[in-house]
Amino acid sequence: MEDKLVPVTSVASGMDQMFASDIHCLTIQVVNVCFVGSKENNHDWVLVDAGMPKSAERIKEAAAEIYGENSRPKAIILTHGHFDHVGAVEELVQEWDVPVYAHELEMPYLSGEKDYPEPDTSVEGGLVAKMSRMFPNEGIDLGEHVQSLPEDNTVPYMEGWKWVHTPGHTEGHVSLFREEDGALLAGDAFITVKQEDLVKVLTQKQEISGPPRYLTTDWDQAWKSVHRLRSLNPKLAVTGHGFPMTGENLKSNLEKLDNEFEQIAIPDHGRFVNRKE
Numbered sequence: 001m002e003d004k005l006v007p008v009t010s011v012a013s014g015m016d017q018m019f020a021s022d023i024h025c026l027t028i029q030v031v032n033v034c035f036v037g038s039k040e041n042n043h044d045w046v047l048v049d050a051g052m053p054k055s056a057e058r059i060k061e062a063a064a065e066i067y068g069e070n071s072r073p074k075a076i077i078l079t080h081g082h083f084d085h086v087g088a089v090e091e092l093v094q095e096w097d098v099p100v101y102a103h104e105l106e107m108p109y110l111s112g113e114k115d116y117p118e119p120d121t122s123v124e125g126g127l128v129a130k131m132s133r134m135f136p137n138e139g140i141d142l143g144e145h146v147q148s149l150p151e152d153n154t155v156p157y158m159e160g161w162k163w164v165h166t167p168g169h170t171e172g173h174v175s176l177f178r179e180e181d182g183a184l185l186a187g188d189a190f191i192t193v194k195q196e197d198l199v200k201v202l203t204q205k206q207e208i209s210g211p212p213r214y215l216t217t218d219w220d221q222a223w224k225s226v227h228r229l230r231s232l233n234p235k236l237a238v239t240g241h242g243f244p245m246t247g248e249n250l251k252s253n254l255e256k257l258d259n260e261f262e263q264i265a266i267p268d269h270g271r272f273v274n275r276k277e
């Protein structure tokens with residue numbers, strides 16, 4: 001499996017050179033982690049999400065590639081606690097000894113108190129929904145390393161960024177937004193790859209989807225969250241799965257997803273689906 005580390009500017013064709021030049025995106029199998037902070041200021045960066053299990057080495061290599069040998073972040077920010085976003089976090093925290101931040105509603109899943117509900121394998125979504133029965137749903141225990149994001153919506157060590165509560169996929173899901181250039185790190189609030197293609201790295205076609213179906217527990221909230229993100233008018237979105245999306249493409253796709261959320265995102269049936277007939 002080939003991993004890719006790209007500066008987000010390189011995929012954002014036609015954009016201003018300075019635009020989001022401090023965001024790097026590493027794709028590990030099918031999930032993205034972000035490094036936020038400029039190369040030049042290599043003591044001042046943050047890791048957003050922590051990839052698949054067993055990916056700590058790859059994340060450290062990428063960090064060294066961007067910021068130099070043995071560079072460590074100021075903190076790790078988690079959009080939510082699903083296994084494919086926290087896979088390496090316990091190992092990285094041990095190694096780096098840095099604080100981890102997440103929304104307070106996500107805390108029970110990060111401090112060993114609660115497990116996520118079992119994935120809903122009955123939703124349509126192709127192979128990945130069927131495979132999801134093998135996905136771990138257990139919460140992890142970061143003990144005193146994890147703390148709640150500040151109530152004033154600032155993001156520790158990420159100047160100019162605000163966290164936005166975007167529940168639905170999980171209760172405490174957050175997205176990160178920087179007003180100045182319209183950069184959005186959306187986590188799994190929406191994704192830019194077709195649900196069916198989620199598992200196939202090589203064929204990942206860009207197409208906006210709602211949050212991954214098999215793990216989303218509240219569709220009303222998920223819709224409201226997409227609406228909230230759309231109203232921020234982002235210029236660039238790095239999502240938990242799929243390639244970064246920018247400009248007009250992002251704008252029109254996000255509008256479509258919001259307007260047609262029931263058709264595009266919500267499964268026709270499933271354990272967490274409560275359709276009004």
Ligand SMILES: [Zn+2]
Nearest residue numbers: 082169188215
């Ligand atoms: Zn997720």
Ligand SMILES: [Zn+2]
Nearest residue numbers: 082084188240
């Ligand atoms: Zn995910």
